[in-house]
Amino acid sequence: MQNVRYGRNRNLSGRSSSGRQESVGREESERIRSHKSRRLARRVFAVLLLLIAIAGTTLFLVANYVNSAEVEIIGDASRQPGREAIYEKIIADYLADHPLAHFRFFVKSGEFADCLKREAPEVAEVVSVNYSGILTTEMRLSVKMREPVAKWGSANEVYYVDSSGGAFSVNYFDEPELTVVDENNLGVVSDSVASTRFLSFVGQLSSELDAVGYDIEKVTVPLGMSREVDVLLKEIPVRFKMSVDRSPIAAVRDLGRVDRWFKENKGGFDGLNYIDLRVPGKAYWK
16 A cells, blocks of 8 residues: 655645645736726726816817907998997997806807897897807807888987887988978977887888888878877878877778778869878778
8 A cells, every 4th residue: 555645735636735825816916906907097097088078178168258249230331430339349248247148059049139229229130140260259240220211300319210110310321201290399309208109100101001002201290199190192192190009000901991992982082181090990081
């Protein structure tokens, strides 16, 4: 029988137990180092992504930040020299009061147009808004002005009105032929609210009459009247009394019906002093 000698820290295969433990320890150390390396790499990658995101966001904000505004008037700006600076200040003041408006993506459609119309009624619309620059963005607004169809004024001030009924006091166009005659001699300064209402009605009325083939020759605010205008047309030799509280569209529709009725049934307007159209759907004459 073969003698078998057993030694301390040895197994049946003859390998030392301490050597195996050292091998296992080395493997565990390598795994720990590998895990730490991967974790460090992930952290570095996350930091890089964060820095890239911050840089991208900063660049995006800078590229969309409106630093200044320039206004270009469509038409003959020489009629009102220096007015561009006034409009540019209006925009600058608006940007100062609304910091988020500096960023293009926060600006609502028509926001600057509403601002200009509110402070400068002669502005009809902002036709276009263009941006230029990279690190300092400049906004360029092309502005269209109201073209008057009638005017009404006193010795101190003149108001104009366009076809949409918008009243304003700064005119960039030729003086309109139609002048509203105020028999009360009050002028527009004494009651700007009433004046605006009258002018708005006259402007829209002129546009509606022109659309159906009539031309206004004269508009008068009768003595002692605050809600009435007398309208004389080039095509009809009689005054039409109208209320400024009525819709201009409805008033023109009633006028057309009266015109047809008199031509078909009376052969014209001979002998008439006026036709009253202040009541919707009815006509009185004298």
